[in-house]
Amino acid sequence: MSAIAPTPTSIPAPSAHGAFPVPQPLLNDFVLTVATVNGSGSQSANAVLFRAIFQMGVPVSGKSIFPSNIQGLPTWYTLRVNKEGWIARRADVDLLVALNPESVAEDLRALPSGASVILHSDLKSMLKRDDLKVHIVPFGELVAQVCPEVRLRKLVSNMVYVGVVGWLLGIELEEIQKAIVQQFGKKSKAIELNRNAANLGYNWSAEHLQNDRMLQIRRMDANRGKILIEGNAACSLGFLFGGVTVVGWYPITPSSSVIDNLAALLSRYRHDPETGKATYAVVQAEDEIAAIGFVLGAGWAGARAMTATSGPGISLMAEMAGLAYFAEIPAVIVDVQRVGPSTGLPTRTGQQDILKAHFLSHGDCRHPLLIPADPKEAYEFAALSLDLAERLQTLVFLMSDLDLGMNLWSAPRFAYPEKPMDRGKVLSAADLERLKKFERYRDVDGDGIPYRTLPGTRHPLAGYFTRGTGHTPAATYSEKTADWTENLDRLAKKFRAAADLLPAPVVEVESKGDVGLIAYGTSDMAVKEALDLLRREDGDAPGYLRLRGVPFSDAVRRYLERHRIVHVVEQNRDAQLTTLLRMDFPEFASRLRPLLHYDGMPLDAKSVVQKLRQARA
Amino acid sequence: MSAIAPTPTSIPAPSAHGAFPVPQPLLNDFVLTVATVNGSGSQSANAVLFRAIFQMGVPVSGKSIFPSNIQGLPTWYTLRVNKEGWIARRADVDLLVALNPESVAEDLRALPSGASVILHSDLKSMLKRDDLKVHIVPFGELVAQVCPEVRLRKLVSNMVYVGVVGWLLGIELEEIQKAIVQQFGKKSKAIELNRNAANLGYNWSAEHLQNDRMLQIRRMDANRGKILIEGNAACSLGFLFGGVTVVGWYPITPSSSVIDNLAALLSRYRHDPETGKATYAVVQAEDEIAAIGFVLGAGWAGARAMTATSGPGISLMAEMAGLAYFAEIPAVIVDVQRVGPSTGLPTRTGQQDILKAHFLSHGDCRHPLLIPADPKEAYEFAALSLDLAERLQTLVFLMSDLDLGMNLWSAPRFAYPEKPMDRGKVLSAADLERLKKFERYRDVDGDGIPYRTLPGTRHPLAGYFTRGTGHTPAATYSEKTADWTENLDRLAKKFRAAADLLPAPVVEVESKGDVGLIAYGTSDMAVKEALDLLRREDGDAPGYLRLRGVPFSDAVRRYLERHRIVHVVEQNRDAQLTTLLRMDFPEFASRLRPLLHYDGMPLDAKSVVQKLRQARA
Amino acid sequence: MPSAPATPPATAKAPALNRAGLPLTAYRGLPSTLCSGCGHDAITNMIIRASFEMNLEPAQVAKLSGIGCSSKTAAYFLNQSHGFNGVHGRMAAIATGVNLANHTLLNIGVSGDGDTASIGLGQFLHMVRRNVRICYIIENNGVYGLTKGQFSATADKGSTLKRGEVNEMDPIDACALAIEMGCEYVARSFSGDQKQLLNLLKGAMRYDGTALVDVVSPCITFNNHEGSTKSYKFAKEREEALHDVTYVPDYEPFFADYDHGQTHTIDLPDGARIVLKKLDRDYDPSDRVRALELLSRARDEHLFLTGLIYHHKGGPKPLTKQKKLVAEPLATLPQSRTRPSREVLESIMDSLS
Amino acid sequence: MPSAPATPPATAKAPALNRAGLPLTAYRGLPSTLCSGCGHDAITNMIIRASFEMNLEPAQVAKLSGIGCSSKTAAYFLNQSHGFNGVHGRMAAIATGVNLANHTLLNIGVSGDGDTASIGLGQFLHMVRRNVRICYIIENNGVYGLTKGQFSATADKGSTLKRGEVNEMDPIDACALAIEMGCEYVARSFSGDQKQLLNLLKGAMRYDGTALVDVVSPCITFNNHEGSTKSYKFAKEREEALHDVTYVPDYEPFFADYDHGQTHTIDLPDGARIVLKKLDRDYDPSDRVRALELLSRARDEHLFLTGLIYHHKGGPKPLTKQKKLVAEPLATLPQSRTRPSREVLESIMDSLS
Numbered sequence A, B: 001m002s003a004i005a006p007t008p009t010s011i012p013a014p015s016a017h018g019a020f021p022v023p024q025p026l027l028n029d030f031v032l033t034v035a036t037v038n039g040s041g042s043q044s045a046n047a048v049l050f051r052a053i054f055q056m057g058v059p060v061s062g063k064s065i066f067p068s069n070i071q072g073l074p075t076w077y078t079l080r081v082n083k084e085g086w087i088a089r090r091a092d093v094d095l096l097v098a099l100n101p102e103s104v105a106e107d108l109r110a111l112p113s114g115a116s117v118i119l120h121s122d123l124k125s126m127l128k129r130d131d132l133k134v135h136i137v138p139f140g141e142l143v144a145q146v147c148p149e150v151r152l153r154k155l156v157s158n159m160v161y162v163g164v165v166g167w168l169l170g171i172e173l174e175e176i177q178k179a180i181v182q183q184f185g186k187k188s189k190a191i192e193l194n195r196n197a198a199n200l201g202y203n204w205s206a207e208h209l210q211n212d213r214m215l216q217i218r219r220m221d222a223n224r225g226k227i228l229i230e231g232n233a234a235c236s237l238g239f240l241f242g243g244v245t246v247v248g249w250y251p252i253t254p255s256s257s258v259i260d261n262l263a264a265l266l267s268r269y270r271h272d273p274e275t276g277k278a279t280y281a282v283v284q285a286e287d288e289i290a291a292i293g294f295v296l297g298a299g300w301a302g303a304r305a306m307t308a309t310s311g312p313g314i315s316l317m318a319e320m321a322g323l324a325y326f327a328e329i330p331a332v333i334v335d336v337q338r339v340g341p342s343t344g345l346p347t348r349t350g351q352q353d354i355l356k357a358h359f360l361s362h363g364d365c366r367h368p369l370l371i372p373a374d375p376k377e378a379y380e381f382a383a384l385s386l387d388l389a390e391r392l393q394t395l396v397f398l399m400s401d402l403d404l405g406m407n408l409w410s411a412p413r414f415a416y417p418e419k420p421m422d423r424g425k426v427l428s429a430a431d432l433e434r435l436k437k438f439e440r441y442r443d444v445d446g447d448g449i450p451y452r453t454l455p456g457t458r459h460p461l462a463g464y465f466t467r468g469t470g471h472t473p474a475a476t477y478s479e480k481t482a483d484w485t486e487n488l489d490r491l492a493k494k495f496r497a498a499a500d501l502l503p504a505p506v507v508e509v510e511s512k513g514d515v516g517l518i519a520y521g522t523s524d525m526a527v528k529e530a531l532d533l534l535r536r537e538d539g540d541a542p543g544y545l546r547l548r549g550v551p552f553s554d555a556v557r558r559y560l561e562r563h564r565i566v567h568v569v570e571q572n573r574d575a576q577l578t579t580l581l582r583m584d585f586p587e588f589a590s591r592l593r594p595l596l597h598y599d600g601m602p603l604d605a606k607s608v609v610q611k612l613r614q615a616r617a
Numbered sequence C, D: 001m002p003s004a005p006a007t008p009p010a011t012a013k014a015p016a017l018n019r020a021g022l023p024l025t026a027y028r029g030l031p032s033t034l035c036s037g038c039g040h041d042a043i044t045n046m047i048i049r050a051s052f053e054m055n056l057e058p059a060q061v062a063k064l065s066g067i068g069c070s071s072k073t074a075a076y077f078l079n080q081s082h083g084f085n086g087v088h089g090r091m092a093a094i095a096t097g098v099n100l101a102n103h104t105l106l107n108i109g110v111s112g113d114g115d116t117a118s119i120g121l122g123q124f125l126h127m128v129r130r131n132v133r134i135c136y137i138i139e140n141n142g143v144y145g146l147t148k149g150q151f152s153a154t155a156d157k158g159s160t161l162k163r164g165e166v167n168e169m170d171p172i173d174a175c176a177l178a179i180e181m182g183c184e185y186v187a188r189s190f191s192g193d194q195k196q197l198l199n200l201l202k203g204a205m206r207y208d209g210t211a212l213v214d215v216v217s218p219c220i221t222f223n224n225h226e227g228s229t230k231s232y233k234f235a236k237e238r239e240e241a242l243h244d245v246t247y248v249p250d251y252e253p254f255f256a257d258y259d260h261g262q263t264h265t266i267d268l269p270d271g272a273r274i275v276l277k278k279l280d281r282d283y284d285p286s287d288r289v290r291a292l293e294l295l296s297r298a299r300d301e302h303l304f305l306t307g308l309i310y311h312h313k314g315g316p317k318p319l320t321k322q323k324k325l326v327a328e329p330l331a332t333l334p335q336s337r338t339r340p341s342r343e344v345l346e347s348i349m350d351s352l353s
């Protein structure tokens, strides 16, 4: 087991699996891809497979590669099982479930020699290779046996492949059945139907298929105390427990489920027990300009307010972002990043808004970013973002991405927030009475952060006037040069102060030499796996610092100081975070070597390894 | 005369004038400020003063410091006269015309000892200093003599101070009268009234005031062949001769006069002589999103289309900017920069959108910038921007600023464009017939720039589908990773190709040692003056490279290579252009020393000198 | 809503106090920096007076605006209240957020015709559709004052700019669109018609949802010439009041013996009323189609009709009622009410494992 | 406008050609990737047929759209034409630009209810106000299809989402707003009513200004359930055609002997006509106030009325006529007509010195 493997395991046999597959049984270490058509209901089936494996205590991850379309285009779901806990995406497929006539030719062509295939019998004729292990399954006939209702057959046939896959991989049928119950909750008819389908697939396979047991799931105990959750749902939980009160939003993939989940949670847990009334408001806006407008209005009036969006929404929020910065209004934007520019690939993942969100709006302004790497951080940073927004009286971005947000992840259980909410520097009527003086934009504490009052505060001193134009510390209009520069300098100071309030960077791998690596967000898993692989195969790998926010704290500077070369792994073309590092640490700019991945797929260890080896050569 | 002085002069006496005034006559070398109330009509009076001095062949510049308000707030107009042609702003005032009760106390307090003041007799009581040379003028009585109509008196009294100033400075009365005619064109009643007022001011002064002739204008011959023009008007002329056809816009200070001027020019010069019909369309949009939408629609359909805006408008255009980048649509945005963030100081100048415009929109995208330093470049770059937009099939920014745009400048006459317009790679029906093939996004020529067809092209191959989503070279929808990255890489290549199409950087001052300086836009004048001063006073000054666009050509790299230290003068807080240089030239990042000015006033030589000296120390 | 203490106003020599215990001056703001004679200043004065006479508590008002000369005026009244001068054309969204965060506040919004009908049209209409509680005032001069006099989208067809340019398009009628979007209190007035404006403003302040008051407010600097249809001259000569408007507060006796043929009474929340006394026209403002017809005719015939154009109760609930919010402002709920318990988290975690 | 060559269509066995010399297939696009059964596909088919029957020359059409399932359909018809699938909700501005650059093109715009009435409302209305020449089709399903079925702003009050959520607000009626903004060709139809839709589309394509066709187009995946008011079932059961619509091209004989009491004839540019034959209702679509009244009633009484809701000529000129553009497209004017002479520059320089 590697020093940095995220999940301790108890299986003794070390895996020789890496970039090049070897002909020996792959125990709890392989990749399964289901190629199907989107809108066909395969999502539930895939979730059941995922759950069943998870329940067997085996580390597993799932990546859904789906089209920007509602029904009918190719979609792929990839499950990676890895006993050592390496659950970043892996590109090579060991077992393909080929169900989509449109993509089957290409899907089959792309398989490595020796891979296994579960092939829909209707697609038999598409098979042009003889170096694959093929299992042909008459899904049509099978589903007809368990599902009399014709219009449900397409849906239910998905559960047949769950049975087939289960049998082939040695997933216990009971676990599959448990997972089905979990998946369909209280819908007993659906449970019944799907269970029958899975059973049939399992039993039919046992009778008709050959199983060389080269790909096998064996029970482990790696998932004890873990939960399964999508990043967006984790994020919603963070806002729920962070005490969000006003949510303005406009639907956009891949961020919509942040709000869908949050609204469901709020409606369940945030109604006054006595009156049944809501302690929150979620309002769907007409567009993103309105959504961020709601948030600023609410934040100004004292609510803990947030919105979630993706690239195009970020662009539309640009003007208001500058207002939040300059008028010092707490606000949180979750950017679940997809692939841009423009509409780009709305259902693919990337880290392509880092620079854009950070600098959002015209004029001199910079916004703090929080960058979670996993569901736990999505949860924690969501709650934290509300605190920071109120503490700093500014716009805070939570930079998630589609990979984190829309895929199911296993994660440790989330901890209840121990600290009370930070509502920041707010003066009450009593405070005003005591202080006898209130100047909205005065840097009283020397940290650049002024005090504010909330509308509704019953005190003659409470009122002040908020504006996006130049102002004095007393919040009156000013075009004086000194007022302008002092204010702008204070804002810069406040921004720097944020560095110490953000989660500190984490040294994930200690450096042995003078070569380091920086990564952030969902690159984490692939980077860790890559470094482990490099260490094992090449006996040498850089250390690794994981950034969790912008602005950068002093720890980052020290890291750069200590290393001669620092690779920066990013999921974008323009080396966006590298640009920020070079901006803030020019003295180390040339040490930074961007290592870029921007094809829209979640990062995989192999590409990182390749690029690091290239860089070394 | 200094080696880099922009205007050759023939006055022998070298000026000892610099940061510290000396008690000797200031011949053609001083600063005059008129402090008045905006909306009171002083603009015409100031323009007349400017013109009269200009007509006397003396280098002169004017800066209007006005409030974001229509009527009633303090405004200052500063004229700098400098025989050597140093016409950047200079902060110290030699002669104040104090007419504004609201600001007079502060205005008087700020004067250096020994300065002269023309004081409105009503404000006499505000004078608390005895180290000033004060001329008290009863403007109220005087104007009553020449202007029977009470409601015109406020307006006309401005021309009285023109006469007073004229007499005090030795401006020839004839030149003042000529300037009045020029200013008021065909309005003979206004000419009459204003002439009388100026004459009265002049003659009354001759009778009642003391003139020690310490501040004097003497006829020179520095303005031969020069024109007087505002940067925005110059820019409009560029678009007129650049053959703009569609203009979409939304009013915003300080960009509105780009369009006001352009619309006036178009309506005068761009109607078909036979039919009287227009060969252009100017449409005022409902906001900036619509304005840039018009431009993209028109650019896509083949028009030469542009819009002009300022900070807030840039933010609102963010989403469409990404579409232009990714769908490769020619478009031009003029950003007449004011002070941000947010509404900021709408009537102050800065260079605060450089980074923002360059990176405008979410996702990976970068836009070329053209940065003019003076009216001549505003004219040339405006026409060029249309060519570049069509050549590169992308969005091009023309980054002007309020100082350049809204102040009157003297400039050489503009040259007629010798090259035909560049309409870029457009295939006609005949081309298609010959080629038998057309793929919209294929990199046929290896420069990253594909070919396009225009809607309306009568050929079955002409049509293609434009989208902001992932696409193949044949312009069909694609979510394939390879299509995505190849396309994005081609776009990056195209962007790099732009470097050689932009105006090359100019070595304004050769470096003597290994210290250089980079500046751009309207910092030019102040930087040149500062370097001259440093050379004269300290015997040592850095060389100076003036950038005129982004992306940076190889010449910039070579410049950085050659220098150990490169100061970068910018009119913003966040070292925005420095950030771009550090991004693209990390190996030289630490050589770059930002030298920042962001108080909203046009840059002056003294601050540059101070900061360079500080940097040296 | 303003709390109206039971004690009657003091009657000493000291400046007259209202039921909130405040003098008129307490409702003033900073000195105006608008052009002298600007219609907007007259509206400001009526907002001050209405607030005083409505006994508003300054702390219970949020002043909101966009960008423009009109939007600046939020600084010129109710100096003790919180004010928010946002960005151009987006006050509607800000107001919505404020309303959600603290629905006990009265939002007073001031906007311009450019701010509302040009850049802000979409947001304005969506705010109306949501029925956000706000007294929304458009200071309508047909031009962009602050950017020096270009046409706005409410400029009438055929009207001209100072330098001669003619507007070829029909104006946007914010009142008609608001009615179409379900707004239930829609008024039009003129900055020069102080009494009417005062009463219409009071009704709007008392309204429990979006109340629109579109006030023609001449721009003396850029749109007060011959050829303008928003000049003082034009408005004064053409104004035709649909009725005589009187706001009757809840605490004043209401004489039910108004002649029913001659008056129309409108009930506002909490017992206040608006009484409309018939003038020349026989106009019933509660009929949506007639209101639209009236506005349509006014446009075609270049009439300048003022008064309460439309009032009707019964449409969608105010936004915060749709959202079934607790009685207290969301903004100041204690943590105990906004952070679910540890047990909730544990049960969620259980369901996920 | 389409050029209609004088030769009659070929009559051989080969596929029937229209007057542009093209078969129906030439008007097809790429295969649809929408859900099978989506209302939008039915509209696509009618656009294809209308284009064929209108003898459009593909090169003279620009297809424009925003973002959404509906907006995708621009790729599914007229494959030979240029298409531009822009950003969400901003097709109106793009269309305006295209119109200015080349006013000889027929713009066919397809948009969704979210695209037009939610995010795009302001731009849409301003485009209408400018009277940009476009056949503007709203594929109206009351939800955001592409983002998985949230309510759009045209969702009816009381209608429910699949998972039960109830809409509490009144719908935005794009037709009513368009009429209010001066649109002169305003139609409503149903994707399932092919004949009516076909004829209304033809009239819209021939129209010399903004023509709106708001088509209820069920979203089979997210809004076709019980409780939806935009489902097939609901639309089929409730549709009430205001009249029978027939488009009569200029080159077809026009029988003036239609019974005048029973028909209403609308003249389109260049000699084409729309003939409305009376059904149950006696409806005159040329009366603006009646049209608004009809829509208002329809909303209150939950009627689904289709047909040509409003037509009237005489409002503002189409944008490019307001702008007095030369006959040729601005886009392709030669330099000789867009760069003034050297003398002009010199004279300007002289005036500045």
Ligand SMILES: Cc1ncc(C[n+]2csc(CCOP(=O)(O)OP(=O)(O)O)c2C)c(N)n1
Binding pocket: B250, B251, B252, B253, B288, B312, B313, B316, B343, C067, C068, C069, C070, C071, C087, C088, C111, C112, C113, C114, C115, C116, C139, C141, C143, C144, C145, C146, C147, C152, C219
């Ligand atoms: C996004 C943006 N675009 C443009 C402007 C410039 N601008 C300031 S005020 C204004 C128009 C104001 O007109 P209106 O709302 O009618 O107010 P008025 O000044 O006439 O009272 C404009 C266009 C701006 N501030 N922000």
Ligand SMILES: Cc1ncc(C[n+]2csc(CCOP(=O)(O)OP(=O)(O)O)c2C)c(N)n1
Binding pocket: A250, A251, A252, A253, A288, A312, A313, A316, A343, D067, D068, D069, D070, D071, D087, D088, D111, D112, D113, D114, D115, D116, D139, D141, D143, D144, D145, D146, D147, D152, D219
């Ligand atoms: C700026 C922006 N915000 C959000 C989205 C996400 N989005 C895509 S389509 C759509 C709604 C489409 O609804 P509608 O116009 O009704 O079309 P339909 O899919 O129902 O046909 C949304 C919100 C986007 N693409 N761009």
Ligand code: SF4
Binding pocket: B070, B071, C033, C034, C035, C037, C038, C039, C040, C069, C070, C141, C145, C146, C218, C219, C220, C221, C222
């Ligand atoms: S410019 Fe017009 S709107 Fe603005 S303050 Fe002056 S008069 Fe009022």
Ligand code: SF4
Binding pocket: A070, A071, D033, D034, D035, D037, D038, D039, D040, D069, D070, D141, D145, D146, D218, D219, D220, D221, D222
């Ligand atoms: S989701 Fe709805 S609107 Fe979209 S394609 Fe499917 S049925 Fe049509």
Ligand SMILES: [Mg+2]
Binding pocket: C068, C112, C113, C114, C139, C140, C141, C142, C143, C144, C145, C152
């Ligand atoms: Mg206005």
Ligand SMILES: [Mg+2]
Binding pocket: D068, D112, D113, D114, D139, D140, D141, D142, D143, D144, D145, D152
């Ligand atoms: Mg829809």
